[in-house]
Amino acid sequence: MIGQLTGTLIAKHPPEILLDVNGVGYEVQLPMTCFYELPELGERVTLITHFVVREDAQLLYGFNTFAERMLFRQLIKAQGVGPKLALTIMSGMTAHQFVHAVTHDDVTSLVKLPGVGRKTAERLVVEMRDRLKNWGSTTPATDAAPIDFGDLTPTISADSPRDDALNALLALGYKLAQAEKAVAAALKAEPQASSEQLIRFALKNM
Template structure:
């Protein structure tokens, strides 16, 4: 079981990181709410991980805190929720926001997330309420350094950040038309914004 990684951040392609740990590169998928806090490429990063073994793949999911990983593990225990949907849920709202939605029976907020229909949302509220009754926060695994989004060619950067944002939303399960509409709306007037900011704005507009 791989429970934590600490190494050099080699690449960031939302929602995935590539972390070099003593010469071995680990691909780690993160909820976007966690991805926002990751330091810049070339910096040292520590992530709390959950390891999933399938017949066709071995996957690592990463989080900034143990509490976030705990929520992920509780989510994938729920009926009809696998790692991909859990990742999408935690990308659309923070762990605290999800817990608040469950404790206040806020089905309306949950159904706005991709892949979460009304029946799934209602089931999540019922199944997760007791599991999250003692929910608390903990200290981040790392003090994330400020992200440097500088670049020598702002035109190329602006184009690639829009594509990165669109790719991230598609990877999280949003339909192409829905993802493109949200990214275009976030991109308009914010052409120089980094991909993380565009993704955050696009997700906010849909939830």
């Protein structure tokens, strides 16, 4: 089990990053709410991780806090919720917002997320209420110790911010037409926005 990774951030392709750990590159998928808090390329970062092994893939999911990972693990235990949907849920609202929605029976907020219909939202409220009774945030793990990565050069996506934002929304489960409309609206509001800013705006206004 890979529970934590510390290394240098060398690529961002939302919602996925590439993290170099002593010469080994790990592809890690993050909820966008965690992605927004990443440092700049080339900087050191520590992620709390959850490792998923399937017949056709081995996947790493990363989080800034243990509480966020705990929420993810509780979500994937819920009926009909796999890692992809859990990632989408945690991208559309922060962990605190999700817990608030569950504890206040706020089905309306949950059904706004892609892949979450009314029945799924109602089931999540019922299943997660008891599991989240003792939920609380924790301090993000950090490690500021220097590390030498030699001539390793951070890279960014060759795609435009628009394409990065569109691909991220598609990866999170949004339909193409819906994603294109949201990104277009974000670009109209912020023509010079970065991909992360476009994604944040699009998710907020879906």
